[in-house]
Amino acid sequence: MDLFSTEIDKNQNLLPYGGTVNYYGKLFLQHEANLYFEVLWETIEWKNDEAFIMGKHIITKRKVAWYGDEDYSYTYSRASKKALPWTAELLKLKKIAEEKTGTTFNSCLLNLYHNGNEGMAYHSDDEKALAKNSAIASMSFGAERKFLLKHKETKETISTFLAHGSLLVMAGETQTHWLHRLPTTKKVSKPRINLTFRTMAV
Ligand SMILES: O=C(O)CCC(=O)C(=O)O
Numbered sequence: 001m002d003l004f005s006t007e008i009d010k011n012q013n014l015l016p017y018g019g020t021v022n023y024y025g026k027l028f029l030q031h032e033a034n035l036y037f038e039v040l041w042e043t044i045e046w047k048n049d050e051a052f053i054m055g056k057h058i059i060t061k062r063k064v065a066w067y068g069d070e071d072y073s074y075t076y077s078r079a080s081k082k083a084l085p086w087t088a089e090l091l092k093l094k095k096i097a098e099e100k101t102g103t104t105f106n107s108c109l110l111n112l113y114h115n116g117n118e119g120m121a122y123h124s125d126d127e128k129a130l131a132k133n134s135a136i137a138s139m140s141f142g143a144e145r146k147f148l149l150k151h152k153e154t155k156e157t158i159s160t161f162l163a164h165g166s167l168l169v170m171a172g173e174t175q176t177h178w179l180h181r182l183p184t185t186k187k188v189s190k191p192r193i194n195l196t197f198r199t200m201a202v
Pocket residue numbers: 109111120125138147162180181182194196
């Protein structure tokens with residue numbers, strides 16, 4: 001190991017215990033990543049997300065979309081959604097995520113954050129509909145944003161940045177023991193698109 005190297009080690013676990021998170025860094029050249037951002041921005045059926053939180057109907061500023069192998073329905077916070085059929089670009093990106101991780105995915109949840117005013121609060125992706133302990137591959141395009149993980153018991157926090165065209169993978173027991181969030185920030189004025197490839201239990 002070269003201690004002085006600033007290269008990203010995708011085999012390094014960012015978590016000290018209770019799960020596995022690997023950051024693969026940038027998978028694409030700048031112009032390729034720019035192109036994916038543009039195509040996703042234009043072709044995805046973006047919709048404002050709805051949820052019921054403490055009995056209140058909430059419509060988020062962040063936009064979302066859900067794609068998959070079948071029209072899985074997915075319910076959280078009492079709002080249910082149906083998966084749309086894959087687009088050509090999503091299939092390409094899914095294949096890349098599968099090759100990198102050595103696993104397969106059957107759906108993808110996409111998020112569009114218009115700027116740093118939009119984020120996502122602490123949660124874990126441990127819905128019953130997801131295959132237990134299946135890996136989640138998170139691809140990012142656009143503005144670089146900070147990503148935080150917090151252990152449910154010890155409250156230990158791990159922080160990293162998700163670059164344009166990068167891949168982060170959460171695997172093993174990560175969703176059981178850790179929460180994650182995308183904090184809002186005044187420093188970011190540009191949009192970011194995030195894709196999380198998942199495995200629904202079928
Ligand atoms: O935007 C991100 O990086 C996080 C998205 C996320 O956690 C989710 O969709 O469950």
